[in-house]
Amino acid sequence: MSAPVIQGWCPGALRPMLSGDGLVVRIRANGGRLEPDTLRCIAELARSFGNGLIDLSARANVQLRGASEATHAPLVEELRALGLIDASHEAEARRNIVVTPFWAEGDGTAALAARLADALALPDAPQTPGKFGYAVDTGPAPVLGGISADIRIERDASDGLILRADGSDAAVPVAPDSAVPAALDLARWFLASGGAPAGRGRMAAHLARGAALPETFRSLSRRNAAPAPAPGPLRQGFLAAFAFGQISAETLAALADLGPVRLTPWRMILIEGTTTAPTIPGLITDPADPLLKVTACTGAPGCPQALGETRALARRLAPLVPQGRHLHVSGCTKGCAHPGAAPATLVATAKGYDLILNDTAAGNPARTRLTPEALTPSALFPTG
Ligand code: SF4
Structure with missing residues (x-):
């Protein structure tokens, strides 16, 4: 199996990254916050210049997917008009800031x-x-x-x-x-x-x-860390999640009608000024939703490095994941969607899926060449 390519840099708007479905154009929102008008424009740009899909990144950025060489330059000009473009790609790369959404x-x-x-x-x-x-x-x-x-x-x-x-x-x-x-x-x-x-x-x-x-x-003394956030009402607004951190342009435009949003590094969005669960399709508002127990990268066919499908498998396995556990499904050993260790990680290979326990996607597999049918709760989360 060939090792995944380590790029050593993150995509930006000025320096997008090529994926299986086109260019990934990452927008680094100032202060991690977007006003409703800007959100509407981004949703429209995602439809006009990309494939209408928007990712939330693990560094609280939004990524427009499916842009092309032909649409990239006009997309950047539109984003520049919104004040979302840096003076150079070096300056963009340096402006790597995550801000607490709270x-x-x-x-x-x-x-x-x-x-x-x-x-x-x-x-x-x-x-x-x-x-x-x-x-x-x-x-x-x-x-x-x-x-x-x-x-x-x-x-x-x-x-x-x-x-x-x-x-x-x-x-x-x-x-x-x-x-x-x-x-x-x-x-x-x-x-x-x-x-x-x-x-x-x-x-x-x-x-x-x-x-x-x-x-x-x-x-020096430090404050105690807050527990991991979950979807629901908060003092600052309503925290909503999205399956695999991906939003459609339609959902993003609908969110704009509710107010400004703060982007979070947990692939959730904090909607300012509302504490009731929005009824917009595509939002996860229930902290018990099984999809919150799985993480999956783009996988095949969207990522050229993927050796197998990820998200449909993760969606199918989500209800089988026990409470308090987490399953990461990765298209290769790079583990983009969850760089840290997870209780169980399935990594696609040329010969099925490898299972890695309590380690990252690059860890040593406990089992290899598993077929999707063999992925039962006891196989994924062995006891003893
Ligand atoms: S982990 Fe997933 S998204 Fe990242 S390179 Fe591998 S297949 Fe692609």
């Missing part, structure tokens, strides 16, 4: 995220590797600990801001106006200390290899 008016999170985006847009901002990113996790409780990021702005137990390098508990206190310069200094330290040999690298791996953070970093 910020409150006046808590400083939106202003902090905007200042960070502005600083990363400057030509002298540190040119970190394509996957390198920032988390602004300054809501009432930290929620982004499990989300991929290299530099984290969080709160300490007494509500002050702290800056932390991913992979270490050590942090440094910062003020609202010093947090962004300190974050960029930490990114510069990462590069200068050899964190990205050959242009690739992540903070946690760099620290795990023995890199010592600057002396100002020390052990």
Whole structure:
């Protein structure tokens, strides 16, 4: 079996990625929030220039699928008119920011995220590797600990801001106006200390290899993390999920009628200003919905690297997944939809599906060459 291609970068709008159904054009919404008019325009652009399908990414971005070489340039111009395009693809790649969707008016999170985006847009901002990113996790409780990021702005137990390098508990206190310069200094330290040999690298791996953070970093108290979010009403609005994190243009346009939305890294959308479950088709509003217990990437035929179908299989297996467990179905060992370990992962191969337990899609299989018929609950989640 050939190894999947590791791109080492994320798609953007200016530098889209080719998939089996065309170009994937990723839009990095400013502050992770979209106004209704912008949502309607994105839905229309997805229909006109793509195939009408929109993905929610694990970094709280939206991705238009199915664009072509011919439609890409006019699509970018339309997105530019909406204020969604960076000055260059280097600036776009640097502006890799996930913002807690649970910020409150006046808590400083939106202003902090905007200042960070502005600083990363400057030509002298540190040119970190394509996957390198920032988390602004300054809501009432930290929620982004499990989300991929290299530099984290969080709160300490007494509500002050702290800056932390991913992979270490050590942090440094910062003020609202010093947090962004300190974050960029930490990114510069990462590069200068050899964190990205050959242009690739992540903070946690760099620290795990023995890199010592600057002396100002020390052990500081942190707030306890909030439990994993689930669909339902929240103080800030209604949190809605989508099967496999994919939305149709029609559903996105219907969401725009409800109000502004905040994108989340859990492939859910927070609809501001409503706490009742919307009746729009395509939304998962029940936290007990079995589809929340499965994750699946695009798989075949949409992804050229896939060795098998994923989403129909995951949809069929979802009701069989026991409460509190999770099943990841991946079209290859790359594991795009769920890069971390899962209790059970099925990986398509040229000869059926391999089953990996409590590991990532690249882990050692406990069973190999399984047919879809052999995938029973006891086979997927063995006890003892
Ligand atoms: S994990 Fe899925 S989406 Fe990612 S490369 Fe493999 S088949 Fe494609």
